[in-house]
Amino acid sequence: MRSVTQELQVHGQCAEVGLAYFSEAAVATYLARRFPGAMLPEGFARVLHHRTSGNPLFLVTMVDTLVQQGRLRSGETGWSFAGDLATVAVYIPETLRQLLERHVAQLPAEEQALLEAASVAGVEFAVAAVAAAVDWSVEDIEERCAAFARRGQFVRVCGMDTWPDGTVASRYGFLHALYRETLYERVPVGRRERWHQQIGLRLEAGYDPQARERAAELAEHFARGRDTVRAVKYLHYAGEQAWQRSAYQEALQHLTQGLTLLATLPETLVRAQQELDLQIALGQALSATKGFAAPEVEQPYARARALCAQVGETPQLLTTLWLLCRFYHGRGALPTARELGEQLLQLAERTTDPTHRLDAHEALGYNLFYRGEYAAARTHLEQGIVLIDLAAQRTLVLRRGLASGVMCLGEAANALWCLGYPAQAMQRSQEALALGQELTHPYNLAAAQYWATYLHYRRREAPAVQAQAEALMTLATVQGFPLYAGFGTCWQGQGAVGLDQMRQGLAAIVATGQTLSQQIYLVLLAEVAGHTGQVDEGLRLVAEAITTLGISGRGDMLAEAYRVQGELLLRQTIPEVTQAEACFQQALAIARRQQAKSWELRAAMSLSRLWQQQGQQDAARQLLAPLYSWFTEGFDTADLQEAKALLEDETITKQRLG
Numbered sequence: 197m198r199s200v201t202q203e204l205q206v207h208g209q210c211a212e213v214g215l216a217y218f219s220e221a222a223v224a225t226y227l228a229r230r231f232p233g234a235m236l237p238e239g240f241a242r243v244l245h246h247r248t249s250g251n252p253l254f255l256v257t258m259v260d261t262l263v264q265q266g267r268l269r270s271g272e273t274g275w276s277f278a279g280d281l282a283t284v285a286v287y288i289p290e291t292l293r294q295l296l297e298r299h300v301a302q303l304p305a306e307e308q309a310l311l312e313a314a315s316v317a318g319v320e321f322a323v324a325a326v327a328a329a330v331d332w333s334v335e336d337i338e339e340r341c342a343a344f345a346r347r348g349q350f351v352r353v354c355g356m357d358t359w360p361d362g363t364v365a366s367r368y369g370f371l372h373a374l375y376r377e378t379l380y381e382r383v384p385v386g387r388r389e390r391w392h393q394q395i396g397l398r399l400e401a402g403y404d405p406q407a408r409e410r411a412a413e414l415a416e417h418f419a420r421g422r423d424t425v426r427a428v429k430y431l432h433y434a435g436e437q438a439w440q441r442s443a444y445q446e447a448l449q450h451l452t453q454g455l456t457l458l459a460t461l462p463e464t465l466v467r468a469q470q471e472l473d474l475q476i477a478l479g480q481a482l483s484a485t486k487g488f489a490a491p492e493v494e495q496p497y498a499r500a501r502a503l504c505a506q507v508g509e510t511p512q513l514l515t516t517l518w519l520l521c522r523f524y525h526g527r528g529a530l531p532t533a534r535e536l537g538e539q540l541l542q543l544a545e546r547t548t549d550p551t552h553r554l555d556a557h558e559a560l561g562y563n564l565f566y567r568g569e570y571a572a573a574r575t576h577l578e579q580g581i582v583l584i585d586l587a588a589q590r591t592l593v594l595r596r597g598l599a600s601g602v603m604c605l606g607e608a609a610n611a612l613w614c615l616g617y618p619a620q621a622m623q624r625s626q627e628a629l630a631l632g633q634e635l636t637h638p639y640n641l642a643a644a645q646y647w648a649t650y651l652h653y654r655r656r657e658a659p660a661v662q663a664q665a666e667a668l669m670t671l672a673t674v675q676g677f678p679l680y681a682g683f684g685t686c687w688q689g690q691g692a693v694g695l696d697q698m699r700q701g702l703a704a705i706v707a708t709g710q711t712l713s714q715q716i717y718l719v720l721l722a723e724v725a726g727h728t729g730q731v732d733e734g735l736r737l738v739a740e741a742i743t744t745l746g747i748s749g750r751g752d753m754l755a756e757a758y759r760v761q762g763e764l765l766l767r768q769t770i771p772e773v774t775q776a777e778a779c780f781q782q783a784l785a786i787a788r789r790q791q792a793k794s795w796e797l798r799a800a801m802s803l804s805r806l807w808q809q810q811g812q813q814d815a816a817r818q819l820l821a822p823l824y825s826w827f828t829e830g831f832d833t834a835d836l837q838e839a840k841a842l843l844e845d846e847t848i849t850k851q852r853l854g
Contacts, residue, residue: 218250226255231268234275243281249372254292261289288374296378299349308382310340311350314368315379316391318413322357324365328398329391334365341368350375359402393421400426408433415450419457428458428470435477440594442638442675447481465507472503472512479519480597484639487679487708489526497523514543514552515596521559522598525566528711528748534563551592551600554583558600562607566712568751568790570614577608581624586634593637602632602640606647613654614752616793618830625651642671642680649687653720654794656834661687679708686717695724715741715750719757726764734764751786755795758783759802766806777806797823797835804842817843 204210218226224241227234248254262268267279300308313329314321323338330337344351345368354367370376383391396417400407407414411433418427431454438447454474461467479496486492497520504513517540524533541556557580564573584601592599605628613621625648632644645668652660669684671677685701688694702717718741725734738761745754762779765772783799786792800823804816824839831837 215252218245218252218255220245220250223248223250223255227259230259231275234277235273236275236277237281239281240277240284243285247285247287248374251372254372254374257289257292257295258284258287261291288377292374293378296375300379300382307340310337311344312379312383313391314341314351315370315376316383316388317395319373319376320354320367320369322359322365322367324359324363324402325395325398328394338366341366344368360404360406361402363402389421391421392417393423396421396423396426409437411437412450415453419453424457424461428454428461428474431457432470432474432477435474435481436594439477439481439597440637444481444485444676448478448485451478451481468503468506469510472500472507472510475500475503476512476515476519476596483519483522484597485676485678487526487677487705487710488522489679489709489711491709493523493709511547511549511552514540514547514555517543518555518559518600519596521563525562526710526712528714528750530563530567530712530749533559537563550583550585551588554580554604555600556580557583558604558607561604561611565607565611566750566752568754568786568792570611571791574608574611574615577604577611580604581608584631586631589631589635593635593640597637597639598643599631599635599637599640602628602635602644603647605631606644606650609647609651610654613651614790614792614794616797616827616830618655618794618833618836620829621651621655638671638675639677642668642675642677645671646680646683649683650716653687678704679710682708682710683713686720695721695728695730698724711748712750715745715748715757716753718744719753719760722760722764726760726767731764731767734767735761738764751790755783755786755790755792755799758786759795759799762802773806777803780806793823793826794835797827797839801835801839801842808842808845 201210201212205212220242223245227236227241227244244255244258248258259268262277262284268275268277300311303311309330310326310332313326316329317325323334323341326332326337327334341351342353345353348371350371351368352371354369357363357365357367359365380388396414399410399417400414403410408430411430415427415430415434418424418430421427431450435447435450435454438444438450451474455471455478458467458471458474475496479493479500482490482493482496497516500512500516501520504510504516517536521533521536521540524530524536537556537559540559541553544552544556547553557576561573561576561580564570564576567573580600581604584604589599589601592601605624609621609624609628612618612624625644628644629641629648632641635641645664649661649664649668652664665684665687668680669688672680672684682701682704685704686698688697688701698717698721702714702721705713705717718737722734722738722741725731725737738757741757742754742761745751745757758779762776762783765776765779780799780803784796784803787796787799800820804820807813807816807819820839821843824836824843827836831840
């Protein structure tokens with residue numbers, strides 16, 4: 197056909213009009229014109245475009261076949277699609293397959309074998325890789341591929357590669373993935389496996405010591421070539437690389453496949469060590485995609501701990517213990533997490549690596565913070581903070597994703613606020629956000645944003661809460677972090693409409709297995725319900741929060757829960773003053789026991805207002821004045837400004853009475 201066309205063009209007897217490949221939008225337009233008013237599933241044009249690359253011949257053939265098969269059908273309401281888009285994404289129509297087969301069959305046998313070997317090398321391939329499979333010189337293969345490309349047959353030129361071993365290799369790519377698939381299916385299974393193995397070994401040797409950078413490609417060749425040992429190694433590397441790119445689903449696929457293949461190997465210490473690394477990496481990927489307290493996360497971490505005992509002394513034990521601490525914290529199992537944290541600290545103090553000690557102090561500080569033991573939590577967290585090293589944290593992020601330094605700073609910020617240091621708390625929060633940005637890993641930034649939002653809530657800075665929650669929600673949605681998306685949804689709730697939004701966010705949080713944070717959002721829901729006139733609902737919610745706080749042994753937010761309960765009791769149609777005062781006294785007692793000056797101040801203000809309304813100005817002042825005088829910073833915060841206003845109001849009232 198090409199020679200006939202050229203002859204006609206020479207004599208001016210024809211003009212060739214080339215059809216450019218269609219864009220996805222052009223495919224959608226074609227479908228709309230061919231099937232006007234059709235009820236086609238979302239993504240149908242995208243799947244067709246991806247499968248055909250917009251090649252007009254392939255596109256029309258694919259659509260014609262779907263019509264002939266009845267999957268695209270015309271009914272009383274017009275055209276519709278019946279079937280699964282996933283099958284379309286991998287389907288090759290028989291007519292198209294036969295056409296491509298005829299194209300290949302017209303070639304000499306040696307050229308058919310060359311293209312078949314190229315199909316095993318990949319959709320894009322290096323000539324040197326193909327040479328590892330067939331008994332041809334690189335020069336001969338390059339000459340044949342160049343001839344194909346000049347004629348516009350099968351392949352196109354994709355440039356040059358210089359491998360680390362000095363090999364200079366031309367690169368070619370199939371004009372369409374369907375060409376590659378058709379050729380690949382022609383290769384007998386045994387020969388296909390042998391070629392994959394040979395190509396994988398050539399690539400590994402050619403790219404050494406940079407072979408790890410091509411892990412996904414090498415993993416595929418060795419897996420298809422039944423070289424299980426090498427396949428597992430490169431699947432692990434590929435999973436790590438996907439994790440570092442925040443491609444979490446891809447990481448899960450590589451790591452899961454690696455574990456599946458590893459299970460076919462004999463049980464040895466080497467296999468146990470490989471499985472340990474894979475299980476830890478799998479748990480981290482699941483933590484990001486499901487939430488670090490999701491039930492699916494426990495199995496790989498528990499298995500990793502068992503493997504540590506099997507392997508013997510290994511640094512992975514400390515990492516595993518820290519990750520298990522995070523899981524049990526999220527599940528609300530604070531005693532178990534505390535036990536693991538203490539074991540981690542004992543082991544970490546025997547090592548020379550300060551990062552392990554940082555992990556241990558963060559784990560214990562986190563646990564103590566949620567127990568309401570703020571002073572002890574601060575001690576551990578500050579001990580961890582002095583061990584933060586930026587270079588070490590970057591290495592840590594590459595290895596496991598979440599950096600304990602970010603967590604340590606964010607948790608310390610909130611502990612400092614509870615202890616009565618609002619300005620120092622803001623400084624630590626800003627340091628956490630800065631470190632999260634510096635590490636350029638989205639999961640760490642999400643953690644820093646969560647803790648920053650939590651701090652702004654404590655400081656009663658509604659605009660800042662909204663801004664941080666919006667940033668967290670955006671990041672979590674883009675990256676696919678369901679737990680942090682739930683947190684962001686809760687914090688964004690405002691007013692009556694926001695109450696429903698907060699409930700949705702809380703449901704999303706609980707769905708990830710996270711129970712540790714549930715109580716704070718119950719208290720927050722109770723507050724919002726009270727502000728919108730739903731006092732009974734608010735009382736129900738705060739009663740649930742107090743009950744669950746008691747069951748879990750969690751002390752953080754306990755004083756605030758009693759204070760909110762007292763405020764809601766006063767908002768009832770018939771205020772229950774005596775019970776409200778008892779709630780405020782309970783909140784004061786808890787805060788004092790916890791050395792939580794900020795919670796104590798807030799409870800004292802609620803009680804002072806009540807006493808002032810009852811004409812007990814002296815008692816109110818004697819309660820509030822010494823507490824206000826204790827503070828040395830944070831006088832721009834809402835609580836301290838209100839405390840000052842209350843004291844000044846009491847002074848004015850007393851002067852007038854005098």
